[in-house]
Amino acid sequence: MEPLCILPLKRAVMLVMSGKATVLETDGRQLHAEHVSVPLPVVLCLTRYVHVPVRRPVPPTRRTVLARDSHRCAYCGGGADTVDHVHPRSRGGRHEWSNVVAACVRCNHRKADRLLHEIGWELSFTPRAPRWSVAFGTAATRAEPLWSQYLVA
Ligand SMILES: [Zn+2]
Numbered sequence: 302m303e304p305l306c307i308l309p310l311k312r313a314v315m316l317v318m319s320g321k322a323t324v325l326e327t328d329g330r331q332l333h334a335e336h337v338s339v340p341l342p343v344v345l346c347l348t349r350y351v352h353v354p355v356r357r358p359v360p361p362t363r364r365t366v367l368a369r370d371s372h373r374c375a376y377c378g379g380g381a382d383t384v385d386h387v388h389p390r391s392r393g394g395r396h397e398w399s400n401v402v403a404a405c406v407r408c409n410h411r412k413a414d415r416l417l418h419e420i421g422w423e424l425s426f427t428p429r430a431p432r433w434s435v436a437f438g439t440a441a442t443r444a445e446p447l448w449s450q451y452l453v454a
Pocket residue numbers: 374375376377378379404405406407408409
């Protein structure tokens with residue numbers, strides 16, 4: 302299983318009522334209609350496999366890199382609001398997930414266009430492309446904590 306999208310509640314209930322989806326997570330409340338009641342769906346699973354032919358990868362942008370790294374500087378662990386290319390672009394580093402980390406302004410300036418081994422720094426993690434938590438936005442997972450376990454990278 303993998304996350305497909307976020308639906309309006311009405312649409313989610315329709316999918317359950319028509320048998321096209323089952324409820325994986327509910328917040329415990331029940332929705333009552335004339336003849337039936339349905340657990341209020343928070344996470345659904347489609348009953349039929351849906352092929353998603355083109356999945357656009359999440360591009361590394363300032364917003365998505367900061368979200369992936371939880372706004373923590375990869376070098377000092379402080380609050381970060383810039384993006385650093387681990388292997389500097391001026392020295393051939395590519396703008397791709399494995400080469401970008403969140404960094405604070407201070408570390409970003411101190412590191413400048415040097416390589417980590419040249420200044421004795423190292424990363425405590427291996428940067429890689431995130432999956433869905435970043436694509437959906439961390440605000441969404443904060444709004445609905447039950448989603449977070451389905452959105453882990
Ligand atoms: Zn820092």
